[in-house]
Amino acid sequence: MKEFLASVKKEFRHIFRDRRTVLIVMIMPVIQIILFGFAVSTEVNRVRVMVCGDMSDISVMRITDRIDNNRYLEIAGTLSNPGEIEDVFRRNEADVAVCFGMDFGRESVSPSGNARVRIIGDGSDPNTARMTVSYVAGVIQQEQQDISTSLAGEKRPSMAPVVQLMYNPAMKSSYNFVPGVMGLILMLICSMMTAVSIVREKETGTLELLLVSPVKPVWVILSKLMPYLVLSAVNFASILLLSHYVMEVPVKGSLILLSAAALVFVITSLAIGILVSVISSSQRTAMLICGMGLTMPTMIFSGIIFPCESMPEVLQWFSDIIPAKWFIIMVKKIMIQGGGLAAVAREMSILTGMAVVLLAASIRSFRTRLQ
């Protein structure tokens, strides 16, 4: 036990004497949150809407007002000819255009249902376009519903289903990337740093000295894991605080459950780190394996960039073996939907299974000899 404590102390010394690394590790989550929160935001925010149609039409005016009054939309101007829309997009003067058909006002209240409205998005940024278009559509449908209600006597079903997003009405992307960043950072800290720290001892030859000492390899490994466990706890807390107070992402579910999920994920990542260290002979290899083999899939399958659902089926299967995917699903369910243990039972048991298997494999593979 004394040997173990001495090793843990030594690991902490290694980390804290390498100021630059500590700094990077501590600041990385902050930067990522800010980066995703402000710079690469895909949120519907201050979307410029160009209106094209008969501006003397009462219905057109009402919808235009409604758009202008919306928190997330603003009117960029009006056009009389739909042919000009392309030009407007090209000059980047608007993000989306709404074209009203002839006699829109009359048609919208007539039973014939011939009211025509087109929403045209700027597809050069498909993700944003998809979101803004559906958002504008939502606003217009709202208007339609109001009209239907006002015409109490002639009530009829609305023509299109009303789009409404539960849990994330403003389609805030922070709801999506906070769980993603959390998965990414914990993965990175635990796997990469553990792998690198073990491989470094291989490179400097100190691992030889540890191995020829009577200390059991399992203690060597466990002592290596401790500091990274602490570091990831700090990161976990800082991500939570940042996302809650700066990004205004709620934590609807139980904080304890969330922490438990994080702990299981961290153990899985640490085990992967050890496995990586076993197969790499240099720090560079370990970094590469972690970067390409762990971080990239985590980025891709975490939903930060693409939604998992829109991937080809094969890739979806592949994503199932990535621990981060399950963790991120759990975080989303707990933080944003407020789900309890029952809601995440499936993901939790999959991740726990992975943790057990990987940890056992990594301890087994960490040999008592050099080769």
Next chain:
Amino acid sequence: MAAIEIRNISKSYRDIRAVQDISLKVDEGEIFGLIGPDGAGKTTLFRIMTTLMLADSGSGEICGHDIVRDYYGIRKIIGYMPGKFSLYQDLSVRENLEFFATLFGTTIKDNYDNIKEIYSQIEPFRDRRAGKLSGGMKQKLALCCALVHRPSVLFLDEPTTGVDAVSRKDFWTMLRRIRSSGVTIFVSTPYMDEAALCDRLALIQNGGIIGSGTPEEIVSAYPYRILAVKGPSMYPLLKALRKIDGTVSCFSFGDCHHVAYDPARTCREAILGKAAEEGFADCSAEEISPGIEDCFMQLSGKWILN
């Protein structure tokens, strides 16, 4: 009981044979030198003996502990100093020493007298990071860390490589003192001049032992005689000497050339006469007894035979 005994140890990496059929016996309390150039298989043999690596075939014991089955027992009783400086550069001198003491379940205090002599030389720098130490001090720290748990056998893999002549001398003085406390020392070196400082030694080349015994035994087994020849223009003289019939080899050794010759075929006068014919009249030649380096060159079998 021998401190170290290995029998028929072989080890290959893929198709490269690193160590071939090596058997050695080291008695308790002696300094045993493993002498050979880089790439001869010294480090591989060290790793097998220190239980860091499994041999492909062969067996052995360290102080009666089997090197395969009882590796755990061996790890408790040996001290090991790997080839390159292998301590934690970002930990201080004291932290390094403390850490290694704790790994072996002991403390600096309990074993202070064991390492005092060496440690006292680096103690003034005990709060300095190991990475900031000079080469000589690093070496001393590494030796302290290998000695702090009172090992019975000390394995030192090329402790003097890259170290200047003065520090090397100091280091060997330290080794002799450590031996006097009863520790068996197994040390490797590429420097042939250190051979004379070992009690017994083995010469290793291309993964095989080419000769072993006390330095005197190895020297007395030398089959030829050696003439140390000096002359005014040494390099042309070297070329000329090599051409002389009856000489077995000729190489520079410091300020003279060592000409090995077969006494059955030629003699000092004949060689000097031939040299004079070639235009090297004012040469001096002295019969000398061979050094370990002469023996190594002869045993390694890479001669230019006439």
Next chain:
Amino acid sequence: MDTELNAIEIRNLTKRFGNFTAVDNISFNVRNGEIFGFLGANGAGKTTAMRILCGLSRPSEGEGTVAGYDIRNEQEKIKRNIGYMSQKFSLYPDLTVGENIRLFGGIYGLNDRQIREKTEEMLSMLDLRQERDKYAGSLPLGWKQKLSFCIALIHDPRIIFLDEPTGGVDPETRRRFWELIYDTAEKGTTIFVTTHYMDEAEYCDRVSVMVDGKIAALDSPENLKTRFSARNMDEVFRIIAGRAEREERP
């Protein structure tokens, strides 16, 4: 100062790192075609001085020329006119022998014809024809050293710097390597060499011994042995370097 006679001329060279003086006001000349042994204990300042001479570092004070070029402001020219080989195998182990020669020939601006000629010359001199298409990393250590030596000479430099070229090499190969050095010196190339083997110091025309950043002695091995009444260079070195006061630095 006659640069025709001297390959290296150094006057009052000093190099400081903070308040530590690694090289302390040294002056010496190396004659053209000479084999110059540069000895010193670990940390005496050898490496620092050698880096300046090779144009890799600027002196804090002092002046000098290497191959006729100023060490302070003609470093690029110096690099083009010297060869350098260190103890560490400096070729690419994953390239073949032939590819290594071609690569370094290209780096030093040789044209294809010159590279072809050099390759043939080198391979026959080292007896490496059979190994032309083998990976450099798979050669025995002795051959690697010889090959790096020849490659360091590929652009016919006036001076070649050898930093512990024979470390860890077996005794015979070590001597063969020195014979290669002699052959090179006979062709007029100046050799500047460091070593920890004191018998090799005897092979030099002149030897300098650095102690505590200064040159404590500089003479032919013969004269040094007489002056210190020593039997061999090992004793000379121990007498001179044994006087060191400063604790070596990494």
